[in-house]
Amino acid sequence: MTHRWLMLLALLAVLRLAHAAPGLEEREFALAARLRCMVCQNQTLAESNAPLALDMRRQIREQLTRGNSEAQIRDYFEERYGAFVRYDPPFRPSTWLLWLGPFALLMLGLVLLARIVRRRQCAAPPPLTPAERSHAQALLEGDET
Incomplete structure (x- = not known):
């Protein structure tokens, strides 16, 4: 009960x-x-x-x-x-890294990418060796030897 x-x-x-x-x-x-x-x-x-x-x-x-x-x-x-x-x-000073960290990393990546691209554009290509030069000349003349 x-x-x-x-x-x-x-x-x-x-x-x-x-x-x-x-x-x-x-x-x-x-x-x-x-x-x-x-x-x-x-x-x-x-x-x-x-x-x-x-x-x-x-x-x-x-x-x-x-x-x-x-x-x-x-x-x-x-x-x-x-x-x-x-x-x-x-959004306060103790959490700025949480909010701004991803954007800071993105900006850093873009700056590094721009520097790498700029260096590659400024670098002169190495001169051709005599063998490469004769092969290129043969290709231009239509002789495929």
């Missing part, structure tokens, strides 16, 4: 939680999709099945249930793991 009461109470608690927070799951997923899994690093928390990602998603749900805003939760994770945890890190 007590087993049935416990099951009924558990069911009511689950239904109350689900009804009390409409959209909680969507908010949790949206926030998890904007945070990086610190184990996988190329997946969001929403995509990852790593134990740390599961724990971080559980923390998101708990904080949302407590009434914390998405900004508060994001700030909590950023304080704990650094700006790298966000897929859209803020």
Whole structure:
């Protein structure tokens, strides 16, 4: 008999939680999709099945249930793991390398490419050897020897 009461109470608690927070799951997923899994690093928390990602998603749900805003939760994770945890890190001095690094590498590559092309254009071709010169003359005259 007590087993049935416990099951009924558990069911009511689950239904109350689900009804009390409409959209909680969507908010949790949206926030998890904007945070990086610190184990996988190329997946969001929403995509990852790593134990740390599961724990971080559980923390998101708990904080949302407590009434914390998405900004508060994001700030909590950023304080704990650094700006790298966000897929859209803020533009500030500590994250300039994340934002400007790819462009700096691209510019460096273009400068190096331009220097290589310029050197090749300026370099004079080596003079022909006598054998190469006679072979070229034979080709020009139509004699294929």
